[in-house]
Amino acid sequence: MASVQLKNVVKKYPNGFVAVKDFNLEIEDKEFIIFVGPSGCGKSTTLRMVAGLEDISTGELFIDGKKMNDVEPKDRDIAMVFQNYALYPHMTVYDNMAFGLKLRKVPKDEIDKKVHEAARILDLEHLLDRKPKALSGGQRQRVAMGRAIVRRPKVFLMDEPLSNLDAKLRAQMRVEIAKLHKSLETTIIYVTHDQTEAMTLGTRIVVLKDGIIQQVDTPENLYDTPCNKFVAGFIGSPQMNMIDAECTEEGGQVKLSFAGNTITLNEKKAAALKDKGYIGKTVTLGIRPEDLHDEEDYLANHSKSLITAEIRVYEMLGAETLLYFDIADASWTARVNPKTKARTGDTVRFALDENKIHIFDKETEITITN
Amino acid sequence: MISNQVLQSTIDSIKGIARLDIAIADIDGKVLATTFVEDRDLSGMVVSFAESQADSQAAGGFQFFKIFDEHQLEFVLIAHGDTDDVYMVGKLAVLQVQTLLVAYREKFDKDNFVKNLLLDNLLLVDIYNRAKKLHIEVGVRRVVFLVESDETIDVQAQDALKEFFSSESNDFVTAVDEKNIIVVKELQPEDGYEEVQKIAASMLDMLSSEVMLSTRVAYGTIVNEIKEVSRSYKEAKMALEVGKIFFVDRKIVAYNALGIGRLIYQLPIPLCKMFIKEIFVDVSPDDFDEETLETISKFFENNLNVSETSRQLFIHRNTLVYRLDKLDRATGLDLRVFDDAITFQIALMVVKYMKYMEHLDF
Numbered sequence: 001m002a003s004v005q006l007k008n009v010v011k012k013y014p015n016g017f018v019a020v021k022d023f024n025l026e027i028e029d030k031e032f033i034i035f036v037g038p039s040g041c042g043k044s045t046t047l048r049m050v051a052g053l054e055d056i057s058t059g060e061l062f063i064d065g066k067k068m069n070d071v072e073p074k075d076r077d078i079a080m081v082f083q084n085y086a087l088y089p090h091m092t093v094y095d096n097m098a099f100g101l102k103l104r105k106v107p108k109d110e111i112d113k114k115v116h117e118a119a120r121i122l123d124l125e126h127l128l129d130r131k132p133k134a135l136s137g138g139q140r141q142r143v144a145m146g147r148a149i150v151r152r153p154k155v156f157l158m159d160e161p162l163s164n165l166d167a168k169l170r171a172q173m174r175v176e177i178a179k180l181h182k183s184l185e186t187t188i189i190y191v192t193h194d195q196t197e198a199m200t201l202g203t204r205i206v207v208l209k210d211g212i213i214q215q216v217d218t219p220e221n222l223y224d225t226p227c228n229k230f231v232a233g234f235i236g237s238p239q240m241n242m243i244d245a246e247c248t249e250e251g252g253q254v255k256l257s258f259a260g261n262t263i264t265l266n267e268k269k270a271a272a273l274k275d276k277g278y279i280g281k282t283v284t285l286g287i288r289p290e291d292l293h294d295e296e297d298y299l300a301n302h303s304k305s306l307i308t309a310e311i312r313v314y315e316m317l318g319a320e321t322l323l324y325f326d327i328a329d330a331s332w333t334a335r336v337n338p339k340t341k342a343r344t345g346d347t348v349r350f351a352l353d354e355n356k357i358h359i360f361d362k363e364t365e366i367t368i369t370n
Numbered sequence: 371m372i373s374n375q376v377l378q379s380t381i382d383s384i385k386g387i388a389r390l391d392i393a394i395a396d397i398d399g400k401v402l403a404t405t406f407v408e409d410r411d412l413s414g415m416v417v418s419f420a421e422s423q424a425d426s427q428a429a430g431g432f433q434f435f436k437i438f439d440e441h442q443l444e445f446v447l448i449a450h451g452d453t454d455d456v457y458m459v460g461k462l463a464v465l466q467v468q469t470l471l472v473a474y475r476e477k478f479d480k481d482n483f484v485k486n487l488l489l490d491n492l493l494l495v496d497i498y499n500r501a502k503k504l505h506i507e508v509g510v511r512r513v514v515f516l517v518e519s520d521e522t523i524d525v526q527a528q529d530a531l532k533e534f535f536s537s538e539s540n541d542f543v544t545a546v547d548e549k550n551i552i553v554v555k556e557l558q559p560e561d562g563y564e565e566v567q568k569i570a571a572s573m574l575d576m577l578s579s580e581v582m583l584s585t586r587v588a589y590g591t592i593v594n595e596i597k598e599v600s601r602s603y604k605e606a607k608m609a610l611e612v613g614k615i616f617f618v619d620r621k622i623v624a625y626n627a628l629g630i631g632r633l634i635y636q637l638p639i640p641l642c643k644m645f646i647k648e649i650f651v652d653v654s655p656d657d658f659d660e661e662t663l664e665t666i667s668k669f670f671e672n673n674l675n676v677s678e679t680s681r682q683l684f685i686h687r688n689t690l691v692y693r694l695d696k697l698d699r700a701t702g703l704d705l706r707v708f709d710d711a712i713t714f715q716i717a718l719m720v721v722k723y724m725k726y727m728e729h730l731d732f
Contacts, residue, residue: 013618015722016663045619053584073582080579086572088533099533100580103526148579210682363686 002064002077002154002187003029004050009059011045011211019045021211023059027189032181034202035191037234042211043191047157050189052076063154079153083160085144087132093119094128097146111150118149121183122176138169142176149184158190162197174200195235199223207231229284229365232358238289238322241332244362245285247278256285256359259328264304266354272369273359283368286358289322292334292350294342302351314344323348372474377445378403380466388459391450394467397443406450416446426460428452435464439471480504484542484554487596488514488603497597506596507540507556513566513592514602515553516610517573519585522548527581534576552606554599557592563626566592570622588613588623608635615726616719630716634723642720649717653700665693669705670715676706 004027011020020042027033035043048054050061052073061068068076087096094115101111119125122142132140141161148156161177162170178201181188192198198205199219207214207222207230215227226232232240245258254270255262265273273279293299299306309325309332316338323334323342334350342348359368381392385405393404397420399413412432419427419434420443427434433456437445447467449460483500486492492500501508517523517531523545531551535541540556555569570587577583590605605625613623616631625632634642646655658666665683669690672678680690694705703710 015616015618016660017619017667019619048578048584051578051582053578053582073584076582080582082575082579084568084571084575086534086576091533099530103529103581364684 003027003062004155004187004189005060005062005065006046006050007060007062009046009049009061010057011042011049011054012057019211020049023211023213025206025213025216027187030185030187032178032188032190032201032203034198034205035189035208036193036195036198036205037208037214039193040210041208043193043206043208044159045211046208047080047159047189047191050155051078051080051157077154078157079148079151079155080157080159081145081148081161083163085141085161085164087140087143089132092129092131093124093135093143093146096132096143097150100147101150114150114152115146118146121149121180122146136169137165138172138176141165141169141173145177145180149180154187156184156186156188158188160192161190162192163194170194170197177201196237199235205235207234209234225367225370226358227367229286229360229367232286232360232367236288238333238335240286240288240358241292241327241330242284242286242360243327243330243332244282247273247281247283249274249279254279256283258285259330261307261327263307263352263354263357265357269354269357269359269369276368278359278361278368282362284360284362284365286360287352288356289333289335291353291356292332292336293353294323294334294336294340294348294350299349299351302354305352305354305357306349307352308347308349310347311342311344314342372471374402376470376474377467380470381405381463384459384463384466388462390456390459392460392463393448393450394437395446395448397446399446402445404448412448416448420446426457428457433457433460435460437464437467437471439468439475444471480506480542481544484552484599485544488552488554488600490600494597501596508596509594510540510596511557511559511561511592511594512596512599512602513555513557513589514599514606515555515570515573515587515589516546516603516606517551517553517577517585517587518610519549519577519583521583523551523583523585524581527551527577527583530576530580531573534573552603554603561592563592563624567622567624570624574621586610586613586621586623588625590625608632611635615722631719634716634719637720637723639724639727642724645720646717646724649703649713650701655718655721662693662697665690666697666705666714666718669694670711674706674708674711 006023006025009020009023010018012018023046035046037043045054049056052071056069063076088099091099097115097118098111101114119128122145124142124146127135127139135143162173165173174197190201202219204216205219205222206216209230215222215231222231222235226235233242243258245256248255248257254265254273256265307327309327311323311325313324315322319338321336321338321340323336325332358370360366361368377394381394381403382405384392391406393401393406395401395416399416415429416434425436431452433449433452435447436443437447445467447460447464449456483504487497498508528545528551532543535543535553542554543551545551566589570589574585574587577585588606588609590602590609593599593602609623609625609628612628612631612635613620617623668683669679672682676687676690680687683690698704703714705711705714
């Protein structure tokens with residue numbers, strides 16, 4: 001079990017391409033931290049630098065306080081689980097899990113002990129004699145994890161380990177991995193581009209874009225108080241609705257106007273816009289789908305934040321209903337009560353929850369107020 | 371591996387020297403070569419001797435000797451007579467056949483065959499003859515992967531890779547040198563490049579996770595005939611080299627995805643120099659600062675889209691337009707014009723290629 005520290009880490013390739021820019025992060029012992037971001041954002045490269053599979057161009061990496069930049073990958077006491085978890089097809093589950101230890105010349109009885117221990121944790125004991133082709137996708141992935149667990153490393157590095165699984169299995173394996181983290185009590189760095197995986201698994205999430213850390217925070221904070229437009233759009237599904245709006249002040253009240261709609265901001269948000277000099281400027285307004293309401297009593301109580309739109313698509317999902325509509329050129333989604341009377345083609349009034357409105361600088365995309 | 375004809379000529383020669391009748395049978399008792407005619411059926415005696423623990427045995431007026439190939443019982447030698455001299459000649463004959471087995475194994479060894487095949491060291495007729503003798507199918511689809519590491523690929527990594535493919539006896543894993551391993555993989559009829567890419571990714575991930583070794587994998591095109599395997603190997607080799615120049619951040623490089631880089635890689639350096647001189651008349655590409663290079667690279671990445679590029683560079687649209695105008699004034703190439711953008715992109719690639727070749731010369 002170990003803490004991991006990255007100080008001003010940069011990855012620059014010989015052709016000048018900078019994949020990771022000034023990466024600073026402290027990962028605590030036993031923490032489950034997630035690197036999330038779109039493809040090419042540098043998350044896997046960072047993970048590979050921690051593993052030693054990529055050189056660190058500049059900056060320092062510490063594991064348990066010990067500088068690791070020049071330590072060989074195999075001497076860093078870490079284990080990796082990848083997306084392409086190819087098992088040895090001719091070997092049994094037991095042999096697959098033992099193979100890495102055999103290569104490292106670990107004594108037989110120790111291998112046996114470690115394999116059985118890992119199999120118990122992963123609930124694979126009854127499958128140890130089977131060959132990979134006799135296993136389900138989820139079981140195979142558990143074996144791949146078992147190969148890492150038997151090594152009992154200080155740090156687990158997982159690079160999109162669930163990407164090859166179908167949606168149902170992914171959901172199952174998410175639960176398994178969370179359980180695994182609890183039982184192993186070890187530090188896990190997990191890379192994914194799937195924000196659902198990130199939100200459900202991580203104790204903290206690092207959102208990356210173009211090799212730069214955008215925000216490091218808990219899942220709740222990332223969702224409720226994103227630091228910029230990118231994080232706001234990346235975290236959450238369906239993603240946050242956004243539109244450019246003109247910011248004006250009338251009779252002491254700050255208003256945002258967009259596509260024929262005008263809403264009045266609450267005092268806190270109004271003060272933030274005024275203080276930072278945004279009156280008379282264009283800003284970007286953001287509102288999450290669940291913060292749009294179409295219930296009559298809500299509309300009656302929030303008359304200052306009403307918008308009107310024609311429903312393009314009605315999607316009944318059982319516990320909730322998604323309504324898709326356009327506000328000028330922007331496509332918006334509202335997550336409403338399934339009892340809604342709104343249907344495709346209807347013109348519907350929505351009220352924005354004033355306390356949940358996010359406002360971003362149009363140019364820098366940095367959050368003005370959450 | 372060794373033919374019956376060779377066995378026959380060997381024991382004929384031994385008889386010519388030692389005047390001793392000898393036969394060689396397989397472990398099922400079937401006589402493969404003999405210098406004498408025997409009315410009795412010796413197969414039962416041969417089989418029971420083969421199953422016994424003894425290395426040699428005298429029975430029924432014959433002496434039986436076991437011939438091993440790599441600790442595996444291959445043949446039984448039968449010497450006619452039960453004297454000490456017969457025993458001695460029999461032993462010498464066993465030694466001779468065993469030596470021949472080693473020589474033939476080496477000669478026809480699959481590994482050697484594949485190495486020679488990849489390096490174009492075989493005549494076309496030999497390829498088919500030897501493949502037939504080694505029971506290698508000639509008309510199946512194959513692809514060649516080349517695995518390279520900056521570190522030494524140690525025995526652990528080689529073993530891991532061999533184990534990874536060992537279930538498929540028709541695949542070959544062989545080391546070229548301490549940093550390169552070749553994998554010749556047989557494919558199923560339905561396998562396409564998507565599957566090949568997956569295999570490459572699996573190899574990469576397996577070596578990273580199992581032996582913590584960072585590697586690059588390149589592969590050639592899929593070939594349908596064994597004689598074309600060397601072409602696939604050469605393509606993989608080229609992909610690896612071209613990848614180092616133009617796709618440094620890629621861990622898997624496919625020959626069929628090299629694009630224009632493949633053409634540029636084959637240009638003679640003097641021609642490249644002439645081209646660059648013509649394009650960048652008064653400026654050198656080395657004069658471009660990091661900011662300009664990043665701007666150009668992002669602009670190309672975003673398909674010459676000014677708005678998206680400025681957004682990704684966190685700069686105002688007008689700043690980007692200013693930078694592009696400045697570049698236009700310096701080079702005479704306006705990157706917003708498709709033809710100029712292509713010329714510029716090719717010129718930059720040629721510069722990269724020239725730098726790489728210069729680096730190799732040192």
